[in-house]
Amino acid sequence: ELKVEQNPLFLSMQEGKNYTIYCNYSTTSDRLYWYRQDPGKSLESLFVLLSNGAVKQEGRLMASLDTKARLSTLHITAAVHDLSATYFCAVDTLNRDDKIIFGKGTRLHILP
Amino acid sequence: GAVVSQHPSRVICKSGTSVKIECRSLDFQATTMFWYRQFPKKSLMLMATSNEGSKATYEQGVEKDKFLINHASLTLSTLTVTSAHPEDSSFYICSARTSGSFLMGLSYEQYFGPGTRLTVT
Numbered sequence: 001e002l003k004v005e006q007n008p009l010f011l012s013m014q015e016g017k018n019y020t021i022y023c024n025y026s027t028t029s030d031r032l033y034w035y036r037q038d039p040g041k042s043l044e045s046l047f048v049l050l051s052n053g054a055v056k057q058e059g060r061l062m063a064s065l066d067t068k069a070r071l072s073t074l075h076i077t078a079a080v081h082d083l084s085a086t087y088f089c090a091v092d093t094l095n096r097d098d099k100i101i102f103g104k105g106t107r108l109h110i111l112p
Numbered sequence: 113g114a115v116v117s118q119h120p121s122r123v124i125c126k127s128g129t130s131v132k133i134e135c136r137s138l139d140f141q142a143t144t145m146f147w148y149r150q151f152p153k154k155s156l157m158l159m160a161t162s163n164e165g166s167k168a169t170y171e172q173g174v175e176k177d178k179f180l181i182n183h184a185s186l187t188l189s190t191l192t193v194t195s196a197h198p199e200d201s202s203f204y205i206c207s208a209r210t211s212g213s214f215l216m217g218l219s220y221e222q223y224f225g226p227g228t229r230l231t232v233t
Contacts, residue, residue: 099158
């Protein structure tokens with residue numbers, strides 16, 4: 001059974017600081033996703049990572065994937081208050097049973 | 113970009129009634145749609161996977177007779193919560209996956225709808 005674990009589950013940080021959210025998954029995967037969710041809203045797609053060593057960056061967020069370690073990271077650089085949200089990683093099992101399995105999410109609170 | 117809509121965005125119903133939620137892919141064809149529910153401050157829980165023209169595949173623990181899913185066309189899937197109870201109150205989110213070949217450069221990414229907040233009184 002595919003399991004996806006994120007840590008930390010809650011993160012409170014000061015503006016201007018850097019931090020990393022980790023996402024481990026238990027079996028081989030086809031794709032890894034990062035999403036953002038604001039309170040009361042649906043999911044916003046941030047990144048799709050397809051292969052080992054993939055790195056994608058958008059603004060202050062950078063995601064990477066190590067398929068050998070079954071690990072993805074979401075790095076936040078010089079955090080700003082607008083990045084406060086819940087971040088989910090999810091793993092795709094397209095070639096096996098066509099599902100996306102989500103981690104529990106990381107609630108990020110950035111203090112002004 | 114690919115857009116998925118849900119209707120209604122918010123619904124309040126009385127216990128014992130049924131509620132239908134629609135999920136539409138607006139500018140692409142979706143052979144597969146997924147239904148999730150999310151409790152406050154929790155992750156998304158996959159309820160079922162529906163493929164156009166066939167029966168939905170439900171996750172373990174999800175009552176198929178209570179949560180009826182119909183994927184009538186390549187752009188529409190519906191979730192009907194039958195005989196709703198207060199514990200069915202939740203945020204329901206659908207997603208749609210594009211059809212097509214990865215080798216053709218088409219994405220297999222899921223596109224999420226805006227969600228439907230169901231409150232059963």
